[in-house]
Amino acid sequence: xxxxxxxxxxxxxxxxxxxxxAVMCLGLNVQWGFTxxxxxxxxGFFAVGAYTSAILTTAPHxxxxxxxxxxxxxGLVCAMATAGVVALGIGWLTLSLRSDxxxxxxxxxAEILRLIVKNEDWLTNGPRGIPAIPRPFEWLPPFPxxxxxxxxxxxxxxxxxxxxxxxxxxxxxxVMRAIRENEESARAAGKDIMRRRLEAFVLGSMIMGLGxxxxxxxxxxxxxxxxxxxxxxxxVWVMLIAGGSGNNRGAxxxxxxxxxxxxxxxxxxxxxPADWALRSAYLRVFLIGLALQIILQRASSGLLAEKPPKPIxxxxxxxxxxxRG
Amino acid sequence: MLEFVNFYxxxxxxxxxxYALGAIGVSLIFGILxxxxxxHGDMMTLGAYFALPFIVTxxxxxxxxxxxxxxxxxxxxxxxxxxxxxxxxxxxxxxxxVASFGVALMIRAAIQFVWGPHSHVYASGFxxxxxxxxxxxxxxxxxxxxxxxxxxxALHLFxxxxxxxxxxxxxxxxxxxxxxxxINTERIIAWTWALGAMLAGCAGVFVxxxxxxxxxxGWNMLLPVFAAAILGGIGKPYGAIAGGLVIGLAxxxxxxxxxxxxxxxxxxxxxxxxxAIMVAMLLWRPSxxxxxxxx
Numbered sequence: 054x055x056x057x058x059x060x061x062x063x064x065x066x067x068x069x070x071x072x073x074x075a076v077m078c079l080g081l082n083v084q085w086g087f088t089x090x091x092x093x094x095x096x097g098f099f100a101v102g103a104y105t106s107a108i109l110t111t112a113p114h115x116x117x118x119x120x121x122x123x124x125x126x127x128g129l130v131c132a133m134a135t136a137g138v139v140a141l142g143i144g145w146l147t148l149s150l151r152s153d154x155x156x157x158x159x160x161x162x163a164e165i166l167r168l169i170v171k172n173e174d175w176l177t178n179g180p181r182g183i184p185a186i187p188r189p190f191e192w193l194p195p196f197p198x199x200x201x202x203x204x205x206x207x208x209x210x211x212x213x214x215x216x217x218x219x220x221x222x223x224x225x226x227x228v229m230r231a232i233r234e235n236e237e238s239a240r241a242a243g244k245d246i247m248r249r250r251l252e253a254f255v256l257g258s259m260i261m262g263l264g265x266x267x268x269x270x271x272x273x274x275x276x277x278x279x280x281x282x283x284x285x286x287x288x289v290w291v292m293l294i295a296g297g298s299g300n301n302r303g304a305x306x307x308x309x310x311x312x313x314x315x316x317x318x319x320x321x322x323x324x325x326p327a328d329w330a331l332r333s334a335y336l337r338v339f340l341i342g343l344a345l346q347i348i349l350q351r352a353s354s355g356l357l358a359e360k361p362p363k364p365i366x367x368x369x370x371x372x373x374x375x376x377r378g
Numbered sequence: 379m380l381e382f383v384n385f386y387x388x389x390x391x392x393x394x395x396x397y398a399l400g401a402i403g404v405s406l407i408f409g410i411l412x413x414x415x416x417x418h419g420d421m422m423t424l425g426a427y428f429a430l431p432f433i434v435t436x437x438x439x440x441x442x443x444x445x446x447x448x449x450x451x452x453x454x455x456x457x458x459x460x461x462x463x464x465x466x467x468x469x470x471x472x473x474x475x476v477a478s479f480g481v482a483l484m485i486r487a488a489i490q491f492v493w494g495p496h497s498h499v500y501a502s503g504f505x506x507x508x509x510x511x512x513x514x515x516x517x518x519x520x521x522x523x524x525x526x527x528x529x530x531x532a533l534h535l536f537x538x539x540x541x542x543x544x545x546x547x548x549x550x551x552x553x554x555x556x557x558x559x560x561i562n563t564e565r566i567i568a569w570t571w572a573l574g575a576m577l578a579g580c581a582g583v584f585v586x587x588x589x590x591x592x593x594x595x596g597w598n599m600l601l602p603v604f605a606a607a608i609l610g611g612i613g614k615p616y617g618a619i620a621g622g623l624v625i626g627l628a629x630x631x632x633x634x635x636x637x638x639x640x641x642x643x644x645x646x647x648x649x650x651x652x653x654a655i656m657v658a659m660l661l662w663r664p665s666x667x668x669x670x671x672x673x
Contacts, residue, residue, distance in 0.1 A: 089472065091472060093479060154660060154664075156414060157414060157608075157656070160600065161652075161653035162653075164601060168647055168650070171646075283483065290476070290479065294476070332491055335491040339491065342483045346461075350466065353469075
């Protein structure tokens with residue numbers, strides 16, 4: 054039993070992190086896949102969620118705000134709420150403009166959030182980060198606790214998946230697709246474009262914040278160096294596009310596949326001599342970027358293509374014009 | 379007052395000139411190809427690194443290495459366009475934005491792979507500034523601003539006097555009409571990349587001369603450069619120049635202790651200035667100061 058536990062610890066850990074990425078990927082799918090909103094600041098919403106939950110659930114500490122010792126469930130809900138508030142502000146400012154502006158604005162907000170995390174010691178403990186974040190099920194022995202946390206992540210994915218599938222097939226989801234495909238005709242049909250976009254942006258960002266909180270509880274530490282923001286943002290993007298943007302199952306599958314490739318190649322490169330291990334880390338980023346380009350050019354629908362809701366009164370072809378976004 | 383000129387105004391002008399070079403490229407590319415080129419910052423970094431072996435290993439002066447950085451950046455931009463952007467030209471332009479986001483990370487990873495993650499300097503040691511009745515200016519700052527002006531004048535002549543330049547402006551103003559008149563779109567696109575990359579390569583070398591060369595210099599400039607392009611009005615290269623100067627000055631002056639001894643804004647939050655100006659501009663006048671286009 055003990056041997057089985059050590060043997061399974063790696064895949065369980067891998068699947069947990071992949072599952073957390075799947076949560077963020079589902080969030081991006083609401084924004085990009087459904088509605089065509091470009092968010093380049095995923096890491097910012099991730100950080101907001103992670104820090105909110107960390108501050109609320111850790112034990113009191115003299116150096117930084119927090120130590121409220123609240124239950125993890127409260128942390129997760131509040132993480133979603135704060136990420137949603139940040140998204141509401143930024144979305145309200147930029148969503149009425151073309152999506153390029155939103156993309157630039159999300160880079161800006163992610164950068165400012167990164168600076169806040171790094172410099173506001175009273176709030177986030179600065180570069181030292183927040184340690185000793187509680188993880189649910191810690192009263193269990195280590196391995197069952199790990200499995201239980203994986204089960205919790207899986208359950209959260211299932212809830213988000215079912216909710217999004219229902220949303221996508223409802224009139225709400227159809228309006229989203231209509232806006233993405235042809236904004237003018239959606240407006241002509243009397244749809245409130247700005248409001249629907251704002252809903253998608255806030256909802257997606259809330260899910261990303263939840264992902265951040267789940268990550269903080271999983272690795273039990275959050276700091277500016279805990280994750281590299283751009284890599285997080287980029288990985289989520291590659292996951293969604295590889296898995297199939299617009300398809301919730303594709304988003305989950307893409308997260309698992311890309312994360313498995315990403316962390317298993319790290320396992321290989323770590324065996325190399327120190328100098329080469331460092332260099333091959335960059336090679337991995339380069340290759341994942343190249344993979345994104347190849348998917349965009351050769352297989353733009355991803356592993357699981359988008360399935361329009363039934364019945365299908367819409368033309369399935371890719372839009373050729375500049376109407377998207 | 380002298381302190382303000384020496385430590386805030388002059389650095390602001392230098393930074394602003396560098397931003398302007400980047401913003402012109404972003405603005406031209408947005409005007410012709412209709413997408414926000416996210417890899418523009420990393421193209422600047424590429425220029426800075428192309429110059430590095432010539433300055434550090436071969437001992438050239440940074441000014442002599444400028445043409446090398448420019449040519450290197452142009453070659454890289456044309457290759458990247460051919461490999462990654464051209465196949466997606468028929469797609470909605472937002473797909474190009476996704477691709478350029480990927481290209482940005484690929485460029486940076488390639489630089490880190492070849493040159494390593496450490497920072498480099500072109501020249502070490504302290505250079506005595508020149509003093510004009512109390513106003514202190516570093517020699518390199520005079521050259522940077524002077525060369526920026528020279529480049530901008532050259533660009534102006536290119537856009538207004540040459541056939542290619544005029545075709546470029548026509549394509550930016552009205553793509554369909556331009557095509558009807560027989561303008562070769564692909565050729566103009568290649569010219570756009572060449573001009574944008576040339577200016578970006580120079581901007582990268584200037585940053586390297588002013589501070590040091592790291593793999594993040596370009597990414598850190600991306601936000602102010604976009605802010606400058608939006609401020610000036612997208613598709614308006616002259617607006618981009620003004621936008622660059624405004625953003626550069628605002629970032630430096632924001633640290634000036636207007637009230638008492640505390641800086642107006644903690645310098646660590648400099649990049650928030652560019653962001654704030656950009657958001658304010660998008661709300662108040664999305665077409666920019668110079669009535670560019672709103673896409």
